[in-house]
Structures are given as C-alpha cells and as structure tokens.
Amino acid sequence: MDKEQGRAILKRLKLKITPKRLEVMSCLGNEPLYLSADEVWQRIKLRVASIGLPTVYRILDELVAAGVITRIFQADRKQYYFLCTNQGHHHHFVCESCRRVEDLEQCVLGEGALETVQRSGGHVTSHILQINGVCGACSGPHQEASCRTA
C-alpha cells in the first residue's frame, strides 16, 4: 500500500488527509503481520517527526470502524490490527509463530449457521471468524528465517 492508496481511502471515508493517518496505513499496509497499537507507534516514530500514542489509537479505531482495518484476536488482553487490501468479505488465517496473516479464499460460514438463529426469530448482524495455526514457512523443515519462533 502506497501513499496514493491511503489518500484514496481517506477521501472515500471523508476523513482529512493527514500525514499521521497516511503513516499508520502505510505501516500496517506494508506488513503481512498483525501489530499492536504500541508496535505501530514504535515503527512510525522512527520515520516521522513526532506522533503521540493516543493519536495512533484514534486512527486505528477510526479505520476499524470504517472496515479498512481488521482486528486480530489473541489470548493476551491486547488489541491487534491488520490491514489487508483485499476487497470483499473474507476472513483470516493467523500464524501463532510469526504473526503472519493470510487470506482465506472465501467466507467459510455455511448457510446452516444462520438457520438456527432465524428459526427462533432473531437476526444476525455480524460474525467473527479467525483461524489460528502455524503457517507453511513456520511449519517447514528448516524454519525459514522470515519466521521467528514465539
């Protein structure tokens, strides 16, 4: 993701185009990994004059609300964020070892899921689906360098 793509997204969302927002998107959009708010902050600080951690939180929240960024769920009580440029509804495979996030080809939520709910008069508004495991690189025989062991 380059700055132009970031600009287009902000324009579409009717958000002001600011350097901080572009940096956050660029930071997350060029990593195949999920990051915490603090990690995003640490990385941006190296390349930008100055930015506060609350600003990072605010931007991340905005972008999650807008659907640009996805939350990744982990057992620790931190929030993690991932940006994928893939359009359309889909879900993710998350590597427990190297933090890599990969797209699943389609929403694997079957029709059977909704039947039970609808039969009892309710309706579905959203769903969370995340598959955890160990990615190919981390599972491989020689443990590629790109994968650190947790």
Place this chain on the structure above:
Amino acid sequence: MDKEQGRAILKRLKLKITPKRLEVMSCLGNEPLYLSADEVWQRIKLRVASIGLPTVYRILDELVAAGVITRIFQADRKQYYFLCTNQGHHHHFVCESCRRVEDLEQCVLGEGALETVQRSGGHVTSHILQINGVCGACSGPHQEASCRTA
C-alpha cells in the same frame, strides 16, 4: 448446573473442590448470559461469605484453559465468559441486546476453510467463531421483559 455437576467437572480436571470454584461454575452455569469477571464477582459476593476478585479471575482462567468456559468477544476491552453444558465442539450466537448466548447446531466451519492453509504447508490449531446479532426475544414485536435494551 448444580453443585454435583460442578464437583464432577473439578474432579475430572484434578482440581481441588472448593466452595469458590463451585460458586463460579454455578453462577455462570445457571445464566443463559455471558458475564464479565467483575459481574461474576458481584453476584457471588451476595451469596458467599467473601471472595476476592483475583480469585474469580484465577478460577475463570483455569476453566477457560480446561475448556469448561468459553470466552465471548466484544468490542470493549473486557473479557466475557460463558458456561454451557453442551458437550462437543460447537459455537455460539450472541445477542447484542440482552447478552443471551445460544448454541449453534454444529461447527459451521466448512472444509474449504482448511484447504488454503494446508495447501501452503501450514496447519490449523484452533479457530474462533462467534455470530453476533439480536435474538428472537429482542427482535420480537413486543420486546419481551426478559430482554433489556442495551
């Protein structure tokens, strides 16, 4: 869930049978709702001599690790807990309005989901699946008393 069922679970897990553990299980096991650690604490305090909040956290964590209790994911940064006596792998529908949790009939994770991962040499260890919406009682025309509006 009564005290006897709680005893049996603790025995199976090789955990000491203590009044506090039985109370936590009884509290969660007799509500069709998810609760936070603090809410479990507040309810138990009314009925038991004394119990500390850290103890509630410790017990909840143990029971989650043992698979007896399920975590419910919400947007706020709190952890929520739900106990269902249903055996076997399954997932849940969660009402945004009244906090009710209902079982989905089966794991709706299709085979297609795992293909992508396996094709690239990785393997799956776990998955998170939660369906959010509004339950039948909360959707109904007369908003039954059992459902409070959030």
Place this chain on the structure above:
DNA sequence: GATCAAATGAAAATAATTTTTATTTGTACC
C-alpha cells in the same frame, strides 16, 4: 489429626487504553 501442596485474600502493581484540554493543521472558500 498431621502434613503439605494448592488455593485464597488483601493490597499493590502493571499496562493497555481513554479522556481532557490547549494547540495545530487541513480544507473550503474567497
């Protein structure tokens, strides 16, 4: 009943996240 590891209470510590308020900046308009 004695023993000892496991469980708990109480208080303090931790750390992620949010709020507040003053200041700065991007955009629309001229």
Place this chain on the structure above:
DNA sequence: GGTACAAATAAAAATTATTTTCATTTGATC
C-alpha cells in the same frame, strides 16, 4: 495566497481491567 473554522493532534493525566506478590488458609491424602 490568505482566512475561517471544524477537525485532528500532543501532552499529560486519568481510568480500569487484569496480574502479581506474599502471607494465610484450606482441601486432599495418609
């Protein structure tokens, strides 16, 4: 290019869920 104003940000402090520590109590086993 300059102005006006709402939106965005910095900095510091506050909040709060959760965890840790350590002294004390308790359940299981013999």
